[in-house]
Amino acid sequence: MRNKSVRRPGFTLVELLVVIAIIGVLIALLLPAVQQAREAARRMQCNNNLKQLGLAMHNYHDTYGKLPPMYVQITPSIDNIGHWSWSAFILPFMEQGTTYDVLQPNKLTPSDSIVANTKVFQNVNTNFRCPSAPGPDFHNPSVDPGYAISNSSGSGNYGLGLTNYVVSVNIANVRQKQATNLTKGTTGNIGPFYRDSNTGFRDFTDGLSNTFLVGERSWTANGIRMSAGTLYAVRDKDTKGPSAQDSGNVAWNQGVMTIAGSVRYPMNVAITSPNGERSMAFSSQHPGGCQFLFGDGSCHFISxxxxxSNDGSWTTNSTLERLVGMADGGVVGEF
Structure with missing residues (x-):
């Protein structure tokens, strides 16, 4: 017969609490490692996105003998209409010829195209998005009116797609035009991109491997909206083209700043207000710095x-500034 006096083995309450505590400690130790692994994977995907943009730009250069322009000025211009930007021109060179054919940058203005192709403009294009920097699918015109464009008559407001990648243009404020002195950023951009630019690799006298093409920008920085960038097009300001320091009408919540970046402010600078002038800076959600595409097609993480040097002279006298200038003649230190 079964001996009812024999007790079955089991856990005491104290033993159970100890086991639960041990499991909790193991999870606490494991969670940061999992998060780091996920961030490493996202950073690798971001790196790959930038390399694909670099390959597209090189293929564009092979075809046309120049890099794509920062944007193409439409004349005569109408306030709030769109001008095609660099990201639209490289679509056929990154296996997105169908999108290019639908948008028709070679035939239509962005404001003509966006009325019939709003969804195409606003679709998430993962090749232009950093997986570490979440944001909305596209810019909401009621929240970011400067990140939207009107139709060809200047009415309506259509939110543009969102990108986390902007071209590198200057060490002072972003400009429409190229600088007259490529060592000083106060008269224009000293990087390879500007209005209707036709920069060729021959113009990179500092070397392709020493010059930025594209850098990152987040949707938010320190919890405040930075709004990243606009995809395919940029908004006009008062019929003078996209707003910029040299356009005669500066508005920091729209214009060149939405498609281009400057190192007037350090990377990941503290943002004090949504879409202020500090939003022209480069930023990322990768801890410790940002990733940049260089002229030779390589991609590097920059701390x-x-x-x-933010000494107010706006001349290329520091490593980061020399990486922006394509012909400043300065020697680039370690980065």
Whole structure:
């Protein structure tokens, strides 16, 4: 017969609590490692996105003998209409010829195209999005009116697609035009991109491997909206083209700043208000810095502690500034 006096083995309450505590400690130790692994994967995907943009730009250069322009000025212009930007022109060179054919940058203005192709403009294009920097699918015109464009008559407001990648243009404020002195950023952009630009690799006298083409920008920075960038097009301001320091009408919540970046402010600078002038800076959600595409097609992570001189002279006298200038003649230190 079964001996009812024999007790079955089991856990005491104290033993159970100890086991639960041990499991909790193991999970606490494991969670940061999992998060780091996920961030490493996202950073690798972002790196790959930038390399694909670099390959597209090189293929564009092989075809046309120049890099795509920062944007193409439409004349005569109408306030709030769109001008095609660099990201639209490289679509056929990154296996997105169908999107290019639908948008028709070679035939239509963005404001003509967006009325019939709003969804195409606003679709998430993962090749232009960093997976570490979440944001909305597209810019909401009621929240970011400067990140939207009107139709060809200047009415309506259509939100543009969102991108986390902007071209590198200057060490001072972003400009429409090219600088007259490529060592100083106050008269124009010293990087390879500007209005109707036709920069060729021959113009990179500092070397392709020493010059930025594209850098990152987040949707938010320190919890405040930075709004990243606009995809395919850029908004006009008062019929003078996209707003910029040299356009005669500066508005920091729209214009060139939405498609281009500057190192006037350090990477990951503290943002004090949504879409203010500090939003022209480069930023990322990768801890410690940002990723940049270089002229030779390589992609490097640049620490936000890199040497940067904000002395107000706006000349290329620090490592980060020399990486922006394509022909400043300065020697680039370690980065």
């Amino acid at each position: 936000d502690t890199i040497d940067l």
